[in-house]
């Protein structure tokens with residue numbers, strides 16, 4: 001069986017050797033030594049100042065909205081994982097969907113201004129598959145209308161755009177370190193703030209709003225454990241190797257699929273992380289046919305992202321024709337460290353013979 005992804009795991013002994021440090025101290029959570037070491041490692045790797053390791057990539061979106069005092073309308077993308085919209089709704093805000101750019105699948109910055117009302121407070125956009133949003137145009141609009149910018153960078157770990165980590169843009173960027181993501185800590189995530197005051201607020205939010213007996217604000221439990229940090233400490237040094245391997249697999253797909261399908265275009269100024277290999281079929285019928293054929297060979301891609309978030313039953317429908325169309329026709333093909341060349345060939349053969 002070939003699944004859409006297979007978690008990269010370090011040699012078991014490597015993991016237990018790191019874990020033993022926490023074990024020996026019997027300190028397994030609450031900002032332990034491994035959490036602190038991982039945070040420093042992540043800051044060095046991403047070249048950012050304010051980063052907090054948290055327990056998943058959803059809570060950090062909620063913390064971001066809360067820290068920036070967003071309570072009303074949030075302009076957002078319909079083409080993302082449901083967690084992006086959920087965080088907005090969970091915080092009691094209203095998602096305003098702006099359709100996507102058909103070239104990047106990220107929010108179409110040219111359509112943002114038309115969606116701004118006197119209630120708009122923020123833009124929450126996703127760097128889809130690690131391809132950057134139009135960060136410059138979004139910043140210009142945000143500055144003009146005094147809006148906050150939050151990037152859901154769940155796919156962006158290891159992407160460098162115009163010489164900076166893609167996770168360093170916006171007022172706040174978040175990332176997910178879930179086991180299905182390119183860098184993982186089993187479950188986990190991080191939040192990166194560009195403002196010191198916001199960063200400090202986030203620190204309190206992560207631990208119930210207090211430090212020892214000093215209570216500062218409301219808070220939530222966004223902490224992560226030494227067990228999770230240990231995994232991160234084992235995977236982080238392997239990132240260059242992981243990305244190189246994924247690039248190699250993506251190039252094998254490019255060669256095998258040729259121009260049969262629409263594949264991802266990687267912008268010039270992006271050092272890409274090869275986090276996903278999405279292909280867009282001419283029609284949803286063709287996609288469903290491909291899914292069926294792959295399944296017959298016990299190969300499982302993932303319809304990602306599907307459905308378009310503006311069509312969710314619990315949100316007010318807003319028309320986003322491009323996102324609705326793409327989400328019906330896009331399939332992420334298997335892509336992971338251990339995927340063999342034979343695997344890539346088998347998958348590609350299923351598709352080109354459709």
Ligand SMILES: *Cc1c(COP(=O)(O)O)cnc(C)c1O
Pocket residue numbers: 056057058059080081083084126152154155176177178188189
């Ligand atoms: C995975 C993902 C999330 C959620 O991350 P979790 O760590 O699973 O909570 C949020 N947004 C996007 C775009 C994602 O891909």
